[in-house]
Structure formats: structure tokens, C-alpha cells
Amino acid sequence: MTSLYARHKRTTLAIATAVAAGALVTTGLTTGSAAAPADSGARGALQGAPVQLSSAARTTLIQQQQSDAAATAKSIGLGAQEKLVVKDVVKDVDGTVHTRYERTYAGLPVLGGDLVVHKAPSGAQSVTKAVSATIKVSTLTPQVATAKVQKQALTAAKAAGSEATAADQAPRKVIWAGNGTPTLAYETVVGGLQDDGTPSRLHVITDATTGKKLYEHQAIETGTGKSLYSGTVTLNTTKSGSTYNLTDGTRGGHKTYNKARSTSSSTGTLFTDADDAWGTGTASSSSSDQTAAVDAAYGAQMTWDFYKSTFNRSGIRNDGKAAYSRVHYGNAYVNAFWDDDCFCMTYGDGDGNTHPLTSLDVAGHEMSHGLTSVTAGLEYSGDAGGLNEATSDIFGTGVEFFANNASDKGDYLIGEKININGDGTPLRYMDKPSKDGGSKDYWSSAVSGLDPHYSSGPANHFFYLLSEGSGSKTINGVTYNSPTSNGSTVTGIGRAKALQIWYKALTTYFTSTTTYKGARTGTLSAASALYGGTGSTEYKAVAAAWSAINVN
Structure with missing residues (x-):
């Protein structure tokens, strides 16, 4: 669970992974669909775009990929104790199939071990992995009592405001690979409520040999x-x-x-x-x-x-x-x-x-x-957490423009209608994220240590630059002035293409641990698949927009 707003203090308001729908007051509901959008971002005949599969066709394709999972695992060099479990399948217009897998090792879930196999009609195959390290641990026998593990998780949950006295379920053994080094670990989930009333589902990862806490994340995402x-x-x-x-x-x-x-x-x-x-x-x-x-x-x-x-x-x-x-x-x-x-x-x-x-x-x-x-399952921490939160801002913005509602015109402001700050200002600004007082305009190594609502800033800025370009302009009555870290002038390719690129990267190239540099690679791959290789205008624009926020 994530909030739409960051919690500066325990008394600060937070919006959990908020996707708030515009408040509707109707004088009479009818059984018709809403008005057609002004900007749907239509794909046309893009060869790298996904095709729409019927429910039956999608199920059949997933079953086929699962039946071939053992052969796939062998073909990409996984060990004998590793198995693949299909999570999702995307098929492109040109016939390329992108299969997203979760991984197990000796029967244990590998957290951070997800991967995507890309297979062209010609049989050519490539792989995008969340972690490049070989999945292997020296022992499968824990040295830490589960009671100690649960106590550690309860302490972490209490710090977030939960009054839970027991874990939701017994700690489960897993292989933790989220930090790049596979480790035998326990995952413990604690429920209850956070201190602002938001439900809690805190996942705590503990080294099963040393008892050291390796990672924690909140699964509740706070959004006529x-x-x-x-x-x-x-x-x-x-x-x-x-x-x-x-x-x-x-x-x-x-x-x-x-x-x-x-x-x-x-x-x-x-x-x-x-x-x-x-x-x-x-x-x-x-x-x-x-x-x-x-x-x-x-x-x-x-x-x-x-x-x-x-x-x-x-x-x-x-x-x-x-x-x-x-x-x-x-x-x-x-x-x-x-x-x-x-x-x-x-x-x-x-x-x-x-x-x-x-x-x-x-x-x-x-x-x-x-x-x-x-899809990507981006972890809600570090760079991946910022990319997770930015993805919701990006597509939330896409929804607003798509609706073409005269009472809530599309803009690059987040939460401007709900007045969460009490002074009429929006929650976040995509053209210059730092205007909210906490988000960063450009990427640096320090970004990964921020709350995801602030580390999302560079990705939001990238999307604005890719869509609209740098400098001053007015769109739907809102004035923007987007800077660049390197003093460059960026020319946008339009929101429709920017949305296509981000969606394809999310669904076929991002993994649970994607970093900002990985996002650059993934969106360049998406631009290439959709609009052509390194010589295309779209590919060059993606590269320029990332460089403009210091991701090279």
C-alpha cells in the first residue's frame, strides 16, 4: 500500500497510492458511455505495440508459456534448482512475445528474482532480469527462530503506527535477491492500521542466518x-x-x-x-x-x-x-x-x-x-519506488487528459483539485517537481534514499520533458517552465507517444528492481520497438530527456 502523499511527520497527511477519481455529482445516470476522449494516444500500426488478446487467448498463451517454462529456464541458463512461474504475457503486433516470470529456488520464492523473456517470431530471444547474480545460497536451514523474526517485524510495524500484536501469518522462508546478493531469508507480513488510519500491510525481510533486517516495504499503495x-x-x-x-x-x-x-x-x-x-x-x-x-x-x-x-x-x-x-x-x-x-x-x-x-x-x-x-512489480523503495510512484502520476495525468472534462481539464499537476495543502496548490508538479518543496528535479545517488513521493520527481520531470519539451509554455490555461540539468533544450514528441513508450517499458522491460539508469535503458528499448532504432526522432528524444535530468 502506498500513499499519494509523503508523510513528513506522524501528523502529516498522506494519500496512499492515491488514484482519486474526480468527484461526481450526477443528475441522472444513464447506461451510455462517456464522451469520446480528445487525446487517446492511439497506437496506429506500431509493430512494437501490444495486441489485444481475448481472455481465452490470453489464458491459452499463459498456459503455453508455463508448459514451456522448464525449457525456457534451461535456455536462459538457470540452474537445476530454479523454476519459472508465468506472471504475465504480452504479445506485440509483430508477433514478439514478452513473458514475465517469477522465479523459485529449491521450491522457495525468489523475491527480486523476476525476469522477462522476449522472444521474436524468428526465434531470437533476449532476457531482462531484476538481478544478474546467480541464484544460489549455501544452506536452506535457518539459524534464527521465527519468534525473533516476528518480533522484529512487529517492532517495525509499531514504528509506523500499527498496534498489531501478531503477524498476519507465520514468517515464510524465501530467497531475498532484491539487493543483488541472494540470501536465505524470512518474509513476515504485519497488518493493522498506520498512524494516519491507512491500513498496514508491512512486509519485513529478515536474514534467516544472522537475524539482520534486510528490507521492508508497505504493500498498501497510497490514490448521469x-x-x-x-x-x-x-x-x-x-x-x-x-x-x-x-x-x-x-x-x-x-x-x-x-x-x-x-x-x-x-x-x-x-x-x-x-x-x-x-x-x-x-x-x-x-x-x-x-x-x-x-x-x-x-x-x-x-x-x-x-x-x-x-x-x-x-x-x-x-x-x-x-x-x-x-x-x-x-x-x-x-x-x-x-x-x-x-x-x-x-x-x-x-x-x-x-x-x-x-x-x-x-x-x-x-x-x-x-x-x-x-506488471513490473516495482518495489516501493529506492529508485524503483520513485519509478513506481511516477508511473501512477504519469498514467493519472494520462487519464485526466483522456477524459477531456471541461470541469477538470488535463494538466501536468497532481492532485490540484483536492487542495490537500489547504492553499489551493497541487500536490506535485511534473514540469518542475521541486516546486512542491520536497521532490527532486534531477537524478543523483541521493534520490534513492528519499520517500517515493519525492524520488518520483526526476521520472515525472522526464515524462513532462519527453511530452512537451523544456522552457516556458501554457497548456489548457496552465503555465509551465521546465528546466534541464545540463542547460539543453529538449523538444517534446507529444504526450501520446510518451505514454506509449512508458507503458511499453513498464509492461515489457522494467522489473521489480529497475533503477533510474535501468529505466533509461528500458524506455530506449521501448522507443526502438515502437518507433524505430537509434536514428528515430522518438529514440533521440527519450535519450535527450533522460540526459536533461542527469540520467546518462
Whole structure:
């Protein structure tokens, strides 16, 4: 779970991997789809773009790749104790198949051992690995008692505010390869609530020989109706008997539930209405208020349509099935978060329960954490953590531009509608990230030690430069002035192409431990596959944009 906002102190507000959907106030939901987008980033006939596979075709391809996993493991030089488990498969227009694998060693999961095998129709094959080291440990017998391991994890969780007295499950043996050196370890998961009310699912990795804590990460990522932020919108609903409910049968069955101030793990109650007219367009402190639900449903709708139209992706998992949304979480909870366990988005109502965190870019941000989880699986720490958070900002921005909503025009500002700072300023700025007071404009070795909400700055800046270029300009009424670290002038290639490049890199070239330099390599590979090799305008622009933020 990650938050949309960084927590400077225990009292600071945080938005968990927020993908807040624009608050919707509707005067009547209909069973039509939303207006067509102005900028879908259409791929045309790009040979390196993914093809849309039916659910049956995708399942069959995954099964085929799994049946060939042993031969694949041998062909790429894995050891006898290593096995591959298919996580995802992407097929390009030109027939190239990219298969993403998790890895096991002697039956134990290898955390940080994921890899992607790229196989062309000609049979040519290459591999992208999260870790280059050979997976091998000297012993599979732990020297540390599980009770000690669990105590260490509980201590770490307590520091984050959790009052849990036991782990969610017994520590499990794993091979930890996230730091590049394979180590026999234990993984312990502790639940409860963090100090701001956000659910906790803290994963703690402990060396099974020495008892030293190797790593920890938080798995909770904190992000017609009348909406609060997007005006009057068209939503798809379902009629059951004489009442309507917020189930979108045209987009994988997405449902919107009411948590009614609860912080439990329950789903909540499905929103229903007698006349199919939802919300008022005004925030209310009532726990049964429909306006926040309208925004959440609209945000999910626009995110689904953005991914389908722009990348031929059918849902977050690309399996035609929707996640679901929950609103009115907690009391005056100033956050929103994505949770892989429930595969759902959850939104708080903010200060006074009248400022729901359901804006359109926040909704797109949150659900995009789910996309990252089922594809590259970028760890929420170090460079990978910054790239994870930036991915959600990038695609959340893409959703906002795609929706082309007159009440919430597309921009390169994150969370500008929810006023989390209380002074009308946005949460983050993509053209010059340092304007938020904590993010970095350019990469340096110090970036990996920052909270992911700040280490995301260089990647957000890269995306802006690749899309729009450097210097001063005004877009949709917002003025930007993007600098470069090397004094260069960068010419953008447009947001549509920049989105295609980032998506392809995420889904076929990034791994769980990708660094900023690895992201440069991955996006250059993506640009080459989509638009041509080193001589193409797009390839050169990617290289120039990375150099402009000091990634060479």
C-alpha cells in the first residue's frame, strides 16, 4: 500500500497510492458511455505495440508459456534448482512475445528474482532480469527462530503506527535477491492500521542466518451523476428490480461501495438509488453521501476507457475484469489507497469529511498502482519506488487528459483539485517537481534514499520533458517552465507517444528492481520497438530527456 502523499511527520497527511477519481455529482445516470476522449494516444500500426488478446487467448498463451517454462529456464541458463512461474504475457503486433516470470529456488520464492523473456517470431530471444547474480545460497536451514523474526517485524510495524500484536501469518522462508546478493531469508507480513488510519500491510525481510533486517516495504499503495470535481457526468449503472446500483456492467463489472466511516477490511455496502439520479455536486459530511461515489465510479470508468483506448488493455490485470471502489473510509481520513489484496481502491473524505480524495487524476493514479503491481512489480523503495510512484502520476495525468472534462481539464499537476495543502496548490508538479518543496528535479545517488513521493520527481520531470519539451509554455490555461540539468533544450514528441513508450517499458522491460539508469535503458528499448532504432526522432528524444535530468 502506498500513499499519494509523503508523510513528513506522524501528523502529516498522506494519500496512499492515491488514484482519486474526480468527484461526481450526477443528475441522472444513464447506461451510455462517456464522451469520446480528445487525446487517446492511439497506437496506429506500431509493430512494437501490444495486441489485444481475448481472455481465452490470453489464458491459452499463459498456459503455453508455463508448459514451456522448464525449457525456457534451461535456455536462459538457470540452474537445476530454479523454476519459472508465468506472471504475465504480452504479445506485440509483430508477433514478439514478452513473458514475465517469477522465479523459485529449491521450491522457495525468489523475491527480486523476476525476469522477462522476449522472444521474436524468428526465434531470437533476449532476457531482462531484476538481478544478474546467480541464484544460489549455501544452506536452506535457518539459524534464527521465527519468534525473533516476528518480533522484529512487529517492532517495525509499531514504528509506523500499527498496534498489531501478531503477524498476519507465520514468517515464510524465501530467497531475498532484491539487493543483488541472494540470501536465505524470512518474509513476515504485519497488518493493522498506520498512524494516519491507512491500513498496514508491512512486509519485513529478515536474514534467516544472522537475524539482520534486510528490507521492508508497505504493500498498501497510497490514490448521469453530479460530481464534486468533474461536473455532471454520464455513468453506467445496473437496474435490479425497482432500484439501480453502481455496477458498471460494460467495464468488467466495476462496483462502488460505501464504507460508511468504517476502517475494517470489509467491502462495504453497494450504492443503490431509486431513480438513477446520483449525487448533488456538493460535498456533504453524511456517510451516505452519493457525490463521492459518483466521482469514484466516474474515475474508474475513465481509467478503464483510457487503458482500453490507449493501450488495448482490458482492465488492470488485462483479463476483462474490473477492480472495485470504496468511498467514505474512516472518519475525516485524508488519504486514498490501492490494496492488492482486495484489488480495490479506497477513498477517505478528507478534512471535516467534506473534501473526498476522489479527483480524476487521483483515481487514475491509484488504479495505476494496480497496473504496476501486476506488471513490473516495482518495489516501493529506492529508485524503483520513485519509478513506481511516477508511473501512477504519469498514467493519472494520462487519464485526466483522456477524459477531456471541461470541469477538470488535463494538466501536468497532481492532485490540484483536492487542495490537500489547504492553499489551493497541487500536490506535485511534473514540469518542475521541486516546486512542491520536497521532490527532486534531477537524478543523483541521493534520490534513492528519499520517500517515493519525492524520488518520483526526476521520472515525472522526464515524462513532462519527453511530452512537451523544456522552457516556458501554457497548456489548457496552465503555465509551465521546465528546466534541464545540463542547460539543453529538449523538444517534446507529444504526450501520446510518451505514454506509449512508458507503458511499453513498464509492461515489457522494467522489473521489480529497475533503477533510474535501468529505466533509461528500458524506455530506449521501448522507443526502438515502437518507433524505430537509434536514428528515430522518438529514440533521440527519450535519450535527450533522460540526459536533461542527469540520467546518462
